[in-house]
Structures are given as C-alpha cells and as structure tokens.
Amino acid sequence: MRVVVLGAGLLGVTSAYYLQQLGHEVIVVDRHATPAAKARGVAAARPGAATATAPPKRRGKKFSKLRSGIRRGFARLIDRAVGTPPKRDPLDHLVRLAAYSRKSARALGDEAGVPHGARTAGLMNLFTDPEAFRTRMANATHWSGLGCEERLLSVDEAIGLEPVLAAMRSKLVGATYAQEDPARDPAQFAAGLVFLCRAAGVRFMTRHTVVALKEQDGRIDHVELLDGAGRTITLRGQAYVLALGAASVPHAEELGIDMPLRFVREYIVTMPILDPAMAPRIALRDRQGKLRIVRIETPAGDQLRVHAIVAAGLDEEAEPDSDRFQAIVRRTEMLLPGVADASRASFDTAMHAVSTNRLPMIGKTRLPNLFLNTAPGTRTWIHACGAGKSIARIVSGLRPELDFAFRRP
Structure with a gap:
C-alpha cells in the first residue's frame, strides 16, 4: 500500500x-x-x-x-x-508512551544500527514542597509499573549527584532522577x-x-x-x-x-554563568516553581537557560511579562544562589499551541x-x-x- x-x-x-x-x-x-x-x-x-x-x-x-x-x-x-x-x-498515558518509546528506540539502535550517541547527565526533579514530594512518593509504585525509570532521592542523595544543590539544602525536601535517553x-x-x-x-x-x-x-x-x-x-x-x-x-x-488546542506562553531567561564549577551538570526541573533549568554552551561561554510555561490566557490576565521574567530570575537565584549573573540576563518569549490534554x-x-x-x-x-x-x-x-x-x- x-x-x-x-x-x-x-x-x-x-x-x-x-x-x-x-x-x-x-x-x-x-x-x-x-x-x-x-x-x-x-x-x-x-x-x-x-x-x-x-x-x-x-x-x-x-x-x-x-x-x-x-x-x-x-x-x-x-x-x-x-x-x-x-x-x-x-499523565499515565504519557508515562507509558515515553517508556514504550525508550524501549523502541533502544531496539531500533540494536537491530538497525541507529547511533545512540553519548548519554546526557540526566534530569532531576526538585521538590521544595513536602506535600508534593509525599504525593510523588505515594505514586512511585504506580508509575514504576507504567515503565517510569525515575529514582526517588533523599536530599543527601540529590546533593551527592548534583553538588551545586548544597546551597539550597534547607529548602530541598527530595528529588527524582532519570538518566536521560539518547533520543532526548x-x-x-x-x-x-x-x-x-x-x-x-x-x-x-x-x-x-x-x-x-x-x-x-x-x-x-x-x-x-x-x-x-x-x-x-x-x-x-x-x-x-x-x-x-x-x-x-x-x-x-x-x-x-x-x-482541540489551547495556547501556552513560554518564557526563556538566559544568564551568563559566573563560575562553571558551581553550575549544575544535570538538567533541573523545579516542580514547585515550574521551571526547567539547563546549562548550555555558547560562543560567549557557558550560560544558564531557564524555561517556564504558563497558560496564555491566565498569564495575560495576571502579571505582565516584565514581572514574570523577574519572578523567574528571583526563583532561580533562590535555588542556585551565586551561579549566574542576573544583571546580564536576556529574555525571550514564544507562544505555542498544545493539545488540551x-x-x-x-x-x-x-x-x-x-x-x-x-x-x-x-x-x-x-x-x-x-x-x-x-x-x-x-x-x-x-x-x-x-x-x-x-x-x-
């Protein structure tokens, strides 16, 4: 056919x-x-x-x-x-689909010779809200049964994997970690x-x-x-x-x-890293602040890039873009104090259409x-x-x- x-x-x-x-x-x-x-x-x-x-x-x-x-x-x-x-x-469907995709990608590499490339350092979800972390722990068995490969981490285990988190030890209540797949x-x-x-x-x-x-x-x-x-x-x-x-x-x-679609707005903040030794090696996701923080290499040197996505309608009715950007910078400085130069931050925003679910x-x-x-x-x-x-x-x-x-x- x-x-x-x-x-x-x-x-x-x-x-x-x-x-x-x-x-x-x-x-x-x-x-x-x-x-x-x-x-x-x-x-x-x-x-x-x-x-x-x-x-x-x-x-x-x-x-x-x-x-x-x-x-x-x-x-x-x-x-x-x-x-x-x-x-x-x-979320159950997304977890199952991601697990099935990882399995399929690995089989494709093994059977057809598609190069996997170097594995990344991984993704760590940070929890600063005790109730949210308790909920995640309660769902651990269920998600594992769906194929989720995230590991639950104590505060000490999270800092052991990513030493830069020692600066926020008093605020961190737990984390999850997954070794990212090559297909990411x-x-x-x-x-x-x-x-x-x-x-x-x-x-x-x-x-x-x-x-x-x-x-x-x-x-x-x-x-x-x-x-x-x-x-x-x-x-x-x-x-x-x-x-x-x-x-x-x-x-x-x-x-x-x-x-059916809905619109979301993505905010992107990029800041020069002050000391590469203090910058995170692992991609971080702040569950409570709804931020994704990654270290990137640019011709100007290593930088910290922070992404936040909000529902477009809610954002337009609430704070303006400048307030949203400053809130992202403050939250990042609270999580990773002294890592990036906020005075030289650059800002960008984009609109995306996503399916309603x-x-x-x-x-x-x-x-x-x-x-x-x-x-x-x-x-x-x-x-x-x-x-x-x-x-x-x-x-x-x-x-x-x-x-x-x-x-x-």
Missing part, C-alpha cells in the same frame, strides 16, 4: 520508517530542504524556498461556503462523538533514521508545502502541494498520515476533524484512510519512536502494542 506521510519531523520520519518495515511504499512530504530539519538544527528556510504553511483562502459563492461550513460542522460533531478516547489520567537529544538519532529510511526506499519530497487535503466519497482522494518553484502538484496514495504538528490543525479543521494525537479519524500522528507544541523526540511504531501498526490494520488513548474511528 502506498502511504503518504505529511510532515518530515521526527514523528513523520519515525512513522515512515516503521511503515516501510511493515512492507508499505512510503512517500514523505515536507516544506523544509532536509528531513527532520528542526531536530537536526537546519530548519531555516533557504532563499527561494516555498514558505506557505497553511491552506490559502479560496473565494466562492456564499451558498457554497455555507454548505461547506455545515458539512464540516456536522463532520466535526461526529468526530468528537466517536474520536474521543476514554477519560483517563493523561535528537540530532544524531534523526540523521541515522533518515539514512535508514532512504536506504530502505522511503521517498522524501522536500521543499514541498502541503496546501490542501481533498476529500471525495468519504475518503482522502489526493493532496495538493506547492513545490519550491510555486507550482501546484497533486499526490495520491491509499493512506495518509498527518504529521505536521501545529500546521496539521487547519487541514484537519477543513475536513471537519476536531483537534497535552497528549499527542495518534490514531484514526472519521475518514478511513486518514490517520493522525501529531503533537502540537511538545518535545516530540521524547515519544517519537513509540508514536511512529504505533501509527504504523494502526495504518496496517494491526493492534498497537501500547495501551494508550489512541483516537478511534
């Missing part, structure tokens, strides 16, 4: 690999010049490349627009009724997987922008593309996998497929030959292999190996 994968990010590339392994002819379409461009750090558009990212607006008669709107609205109601997975704790640093993994796809016969149509998915008789009939010269191209397959991230949404909505959208739609494998606004390399392997099995009519909230037809 010919399967057209729309999007050559990590989700699209892993989908293509596992689809090809199941015997399909696979074509992957992407607007970038290189597959997995973002993961490989080469996503910048080249001069002359097509830059359209959404379907162009088309004019027509008012009656035609009304009829089309009614059809899409009715289809969306059907999709909501039959496509919504059972309500269970989304996706560049080398992505390059190896793209090589394997090409070697196996997967065809990549780069510098091609998805303009529209055309429905006929209750199925996707073809896809309209723009090539790098702006020419319209028609592409047909027996099945289609929509893996365009946030860009999947307008195409899905045009077909009456519900993809923070779960990737994987599975079937109301159209029998259209499938979803998309995760708007998330760090998709964490679950790329698990999602790609699962959607390949679903497209092939096989039962997924993973217990997950897959979308149903």
Whole structure:
C-alpha cells in the first residue's frame, strides 16, 4: 500500500520508517530542504524556498461556503462523538508512551544500527514542597509499573549527584532522577533514521508545502502541494498520515476533524554563568516553581537557560511579562544562589499551541484512510519512536502494542 506521510519531523520520519518495515511504499512530504530539519538544527528556510504553511483562502459563492461550513460542522460533531478516547489520567498515558518509546528506540539502535550517541547527565526533579514530594512518593509504585525509570532521592542523595544543590539544602525536601535517553537529544538519532529510511526506499519530497487535503466519497482522494518553484502538484496514495504538528490543525479543521488546542506562553531567561564549577551538570526541573533549568554552551561561554510555561490566557490576565521574567530570575537565584549573573540576563518569549490534554494525537479519524500522528507544541523526540511504531501498526490494520488513548474511528 502506498502511504503518504505529511510532515518530515521526527514523528513523520519515525512513522515512515516503521511503515516501510511493515512492507508499505512510503512517500514523505515536507516544506523544509532536509528531513527532520528542526531536530537536526537546519530548519531555516533557504532563499527561494516555498514558505506557505497553511491552506490559502479560496473565494466562492456564499451558498457554497455555507454548505461547506455545515458539512464540516456536522463532520466535526461526529468526530468528537466517536474520536474521543476514554477519560483517563493523561499523565499515565504519557508515562507509558515515553517508556514504550525508550524501549523502541533502544531496539531500533540494536537491530538497525541507529547511533545512540553519548548519554546526557540526566534530569532531576526538585521538590521544595513536602506535600508534593509525599504525593510523588505515594505514586512511585504506580508509575514504576507504567515503565517510569525515575529514582526517588533523599536530599543527601540529590546533593551527592548534583553538588551545586548544597546551597539550597534547607529548602530541598527530595528529588527524582532519570538518566536521560539518547533520543532526548535528537540530532544524531534523526540523521541515522533518515539514512535508514532512504536506504530502505522511503521517498522524501522536500521543499514541498502541503496546501490542501481533498476529500471525495468519504475518503482522502489526493493532496495538493506547492513545490519550491510555486507550482501546484497533486499526490495520491491509499493512506495518509498527518504529521505536521501545529500546521496539521487547519487541514484537519477543513475536513471537519476536531483537534482541540489551547495556547501556552513560554518564557526563556538566559544568564551568563559566573563560575562553571558551581553550575549544575544535570538538567533541573523545579516542580514547585515550574521551571526547567539547563546549562548550555555558547560562543560567549557557558550560560544558564531557564524555561517556564504558563497558560496564555491566565498569564495575560495576571502579571505582565516584565514581572514574570523577574519572578523567574528571583526563583532561580533562590535555588542556585551565586551561579549566574542576573544583571546580564536576556529574555525571550514564544507562544505555542498544545493539545488540551497535552497528549499527542495518534490514531484514526472519521475518514478511513486518514490517520493522525501529531503533537502540537511538545518535545516530540521524547515519544517519537513509540508514536511512529504505533501509527504504523494502526495504518496496517494491526493492534498497537501500547495501551494508550489512541483516537478511534
């Protein structure tokens, strides 16, 4: 069966690999010049490349627009009724998917020779609220049963792994630690997987922008593309996998497929490190302050980068950006006193669209030959292999190996 994968990010590339392994002819379409461009750090558009990212607006008669709107609205109601997975704790699903992805990535490396690269120092979750840490300890057995590889740490154990935390000993009540997997640093993994796809016969149509998915008789009939010269191209397959991230949404909505999203704002603070010997070696996540703190290397020297994500609506109604940034700096200085130069901090912010339950959208739609494998606004390399392997099995009519909230037809 010919399967057209729309999007050559990590989700699209892993989908293509596992689809090809199941015997399909696979074509992957992407607007970038290189597959997995973002993961490989080469996503910048080249001069002359097509830059359209959404379907162009088309004019027509008012009656035609009304009829089309009614059809899409009715289809969306059907999709909501039959496509919504059972309500269970989304965190359980994410833990299972991450565990399955790690297992799949390791098997892929062992069986197909995808390089894993050097392992990172890991990720440590810091708890300064005793009640929150007690809750985490109470859930330890449950999460371990789902495949979570985090270890619970006492204050002394946490400081033993990351000595810089000694400065906040009086505030720290406990921590968890996980050795991060190679797939969390996706560049080398992505390059190896793209090589394997090409070697196996997967065809990549780069510098091609998805303009529209055309429905006929209750199925996707073809896809309209723009090539790098702006020419319209028609592409047909027996099945289609929509893996365009946030860009999947307008195409899905045009077909009456519900993809509920909400917006979040990411705040990023970068500060020069005063003393490299005092800076954290392990990536840190402050559970109570909702910060992620990482040490990065730049041409100007080592720096501390702090990320915070808040619901966009809540933030707009509360404090302005300047207050939010200063709160992040104060919290970081409280956790890691004397590590970074706050007077030279730089600030940035970005908006992201994420699914309302923070779960990737994987599975079937109301159209029998259209499938979803998309995760708007998330760090998709964490679950790329698990999602790609699962959607390949679903497209092939096989039962997924993973217990997950897959979308149903």
